[in-house]
Amino acid sequence: MNMQLPNTFTERMQRLLAQDYRAFEEALAQPAPVSIRINRAKVPGLSVNLPLVPWTTSGFYLPERPLFTLDPLIHAGAYYVQEASSMFLEQAFKQTCDLSQPLQVLDLCGAPGGKSTHIASLLSAGSLLVSNEVIRSRANILAENITKWGSGNVLVTSNDPRDFGKLPSFFDVMVIDAPCSGEGMFRKDPQAIEEWSEENVNLCALRQQRILMDVWDALKPGGMLVYSTCTWNEQENEENMAWLAAQEQIESVQLELQPEWGIVPAQLNGITGYRFYPHKVNGEGFFMAVMRKAGGTESSPKSSRKKKYKLTTAGKKERELVQNWFQKPEEYEWLQYGEILSAIPANLFEAADEVYQKLYVIYAGTEIAEVKGKKLKPLHPLALSQHLNKKAFAVVDLDMEQALRYLRKEDINLGSSGNEWLLLQYQNIPLGWAKQVGNRINNYFPKEWRIRMDLPQELPQGVIA
């Protein structure tokens, strides 16, 4: 690939990399590796015959970029296409948090959902993940990816970072994958080269400082900040962490690295950051630093005042109707908004209510059903939930072509008859609902998520199975 890098960028990188610069520039001209992260909760026991992204347990490199749209399993949330370097987040969590404990975690800059779905897989079931994206259209994409992942303990919000000041000392961990000048995306996205300028780097660095200050109070004393960008300049990275350390009581946390990973630790004023360069790692440009806020980790005392909840719980009748649609229903609280019934883990009710009181929540837990008089219509997020009780439904296996036609929202013919809801699945993983009405099958796949491209004559192979 022939790429024209901005002169100032080249000069900066030459200063940073010295004799390594040539190898760096050569690596930038190579195609970017393609990688995915498997949703183990949906494909337990799947043995994947692909090279592992070495700092993960579920990330894999693909030999080339397939047409992901034509793999039913991506629509089922069985895996997520994610750049390999950014999966290093797994090490930050595993090395610094007790993941067996329930944690309250914020992913502040969440869309499209790579880090949020990864965090959701790392946390214990009793943990709460607030996945936020300030730009509303992007927040909808985030909610879609969270729904497909199917964890059920995530609240998707769409708030400006400053709104998180309303939740003081709420989070044990905050992930800020900040909007940045995107130098690490140059080989994947040539537009990032076009948009690069020194002024933009300065603007990004200032915006990152503002974001850090806006959310800082929401982190508990003793809590962990994971800060990352996909850029290399020091201003947006180590210098911003050093700037934060000059304002606030924090310490830089060291992570253990395996030498063969090729990750480069970098120091500045007592701050350690982890740098990913394409000539050293099989991934894109990335930076991460982990910082601990000073102070103990005791939780703040709970108010004894009787609370007025914003969340409304479902009536006994409604919850009895849907209970057996979920595994371990006793562990859930059932919520009702108008005709929509949803479920959140019962131990998260108080925390979720607090988030509802203070922020703009666009999706919470798992939407289960729409109540229509005495009848219930199962909703798409239930089909994609990791906690769905398949035994409560008539399940139909589809082949690749039927699955793709269903995902295109075409009429499909299964040669069956009757009158019931059908859970359609592909390779044992649910794709969504259809309703058998006599000989007809009504397709309930969400219109806005459907595959829009035509199917080729010859269908491709699946990506993971």
Ligand SMILES: C[S@@+](CC[C@H](N)C(=O)[O-])C[C@H]1O[C@@H](n2cnc3c(N)ncnc32)[C@H](O)[C@@H]1O
């Ligand atoms: C690097 S991307 C996040 C990628 C995401 N963490 C993932 O792994 O899929 C940065 C995100 O920050 C959002 N953003 C832009 N301006 C912002 C601001 N002022 N405050 C917070 N987030 C912002 C962008 O819309 C974008 O979704």
